[in-house]
Amino acid sequence: MDKIKATIREQNFMFIICAIVILYSIYSSSKHENYLSSEYGYTVGKTIKYNFADGQKNCIKYKYYVNNVKFVNCVVIDPKISCPINKFYRVKYSKIKPEISELYFTKRVIDTGEVFKAGLNFEKEESK
Template identity: 40%
Template structure:
């Protein structure tokens, strides 16, 4: 009967390999996100509607926006030096190829109600 024996050294090597794969995947995803936003992009308006985070922290802003009448959700790290952006509208850059990829510009608040309505709100 063959028994599978995993030594401490083998298990560490497996963990290192998994860790390396996670790092490589993360780098790939970040580079693809940047590529999608650098090429073939468009702008719309999004609304910050809540804070989120882990362990009771609210380190992220959650925003929604519409592309072709489909709602998308995005998030952005919160800037604590800024006044509360909740329930406010901001400029959103999104990928035309993958509209779920986006970034919000907190320095560009939108207050024109006709533009907000046209954006789907």
């Protein structure tokens, strides 16, 4: 009987932990969307390197500047884009929390003036 109660407690504990993780994920995601839906701006971001997980390319790191402060973020790879490293794309960022951003692979920036104005350059990044 005690083993059954212990098993039920363990299952309840695991259920509570899973529920907390799911609720936090939902909260975090909606908070991210809220920051980008109210006060936001646009800048140019440069893709700098692949970020590996479990030996697979699953996201690309990119950098951008807001008020001369450098931010680095990661975006899931768009399989339609070939060789996206060291290229420039439009970035939407939160004016409240500039570290929250979205990179748009569909909006490539090729205007050198716009790239330099955003604080970036055309030198290749070292993939480490």
